[in-house]
Amino acid sequence: MLKEIVKRDYARSGLLTYKAILERLDKNDQKTFREAARTKLYSSGQVVFSQGQECLGIYLVESGLIGLRRFDESGTSALLRLTQNGEALGYRSLINGTSHKNTAEVLVESKLYFINKSAFQWLAQRNHWLRECLLAIVLRDLDQSETICAGLLTSKLRSRFLRLMATFSESHGELDETAAFRIELPIQRKDLADLLGTSPAALSRIIAGLQREGGIRFMGRQVFVSDPYLLTSEATSCLGPA
Numbered sequence: 001m002l003k004e005i006v007k008r009d010y011a012r013s014g015l016l017t018y019k020a021i022l023e024r025l026d027k028n029d030q031k032t033f034r035e036a037a038r039t040k041l042y043s044s045g046q047v048v049f050s051q052g053q054e055c056l057g058i059y060l061v062e063s064g065l066i067g068l069r070r071f072d073e074s075g076t077s078a079l080l081r082l083t084q085n086g087e088a089l090g091y092r093s094l095i096n097g098t099s100h101k102n103t104a105e106v107l108v109e110s111k112l113y114f115i116n117k118s119a120f121q122w123l124a125q126r127n128h129w130l131r132e133c134l135l136a137i138v139l140r141d142l143d144q145s146e147t148i149c150a151g152l153l154t155s156k157l158r159s160r161f162l163r164l165m166a167t168f169s170e171s172h173g174e175l176d177e178t179a180a181f182r183i184e185l186p187i188q189r190k191d192l193a194d195l196l197g198t199s200p201a202a203l204s205r206i207i208a209g210l211q212r213e214g215g216i217r218f219m220g221r222q223v224f225v226s227d228p229y230l231l232t233s234e235a236t237s238c239l240g241p242a
Contacts, residue, residue: 016088016133018060018113024130029123036119040112048089048104048112055093055100057116061085064110065171065186068102079191082107084171091134092141094120107186158206160196165223166231183223 018037025033040059042048048059051071066083080102083089093100094117124130165183173183185192193203210216215227225231 016060016137017086018062021060021130025123025127029126032119033115033123036115036123038114040114042106042110042112044106044108046106048106049100051100051103053100055090055098055117057114058091058094058120059089059104060113060115061087061089062111062113064112065107066110066112067105067107067187067191069105070102077103079187079194082187082195088137091137095134095138157196157198157202158209161192161203161206162231164192164195165225168223169225169231181225181228183225185221185223188221 022030022033040048042064048066049055051069061083063085066089068080068083068089069077070080071077083104089104089112090100124134168185169181169183172186173181175181187195189203190200193200196203207218210230211218215225215230217224217226
């Protein structure tokens with residue numbers, strides 16, 4: 001019951017954006033929020049925060065794409081998830097009072113709002129809906145993690161890959177001069193494989209098979225889709241977002 005109530009409140013308030021928060025605060029809290037929020041612009045390849053670094057506050061993604069990456073003791077990393085417009089970064093470390101578990105790497109030019117920890121905690125104490133938004137985000141992340149795990153066990157790699165391409169097409173796709181749908185992939189193939197829970201070699205075999213069938217062509221990070229139905233047919237069998 002609590003989960004559904006929080007989800008409804010989160011749906012009404014929209015995504016956790018600078019504008020959405022500002023609109024729901026009273027005048028006094030709006031002033032505090034404006035003074036605390038700092039606009040930060042990042043270029044591709046920059047790091048927002050690093051694994052093991054102290055959490056200094058919360059980041060609201062206004063535009064762009066951020067990858068959350070985790071490193072092991074040998075320095076090998078894996079891309080765990082993507083964060084884009086309307087989502088937040090650093091909230092789990094903020095809630096738990098721990099250092100960051102992942103490194104946040106900018107994949108495409110991004111604009112973020114940073115709110116320092118003390119100001120955000122002060123605002124959350126005064127506004128119950130802000131605490132509920134954070135809880136709703138955590139619940140959503142748990143749901144997505146379960147969905148992804150279920151997809152790894154029940155969905156074919158081909159379907160998971162097409163689902164991920166369909167997701168990228170929404171924010172990184174456009175029609176080109178030949179009327180084919182062109183997707184500019186924001187990440188490398190190794191990172192694609194990480195997100196899909198597979199190896200680069202297995203992913204290459206899937207890509208080669210799709211190209212032999214026609215309807216989709218890969219050139220580096222550019223994907224040309226002459227048959228858009230291909231991205232929605234088998235992809236719909238995947239249980240959730242990649």
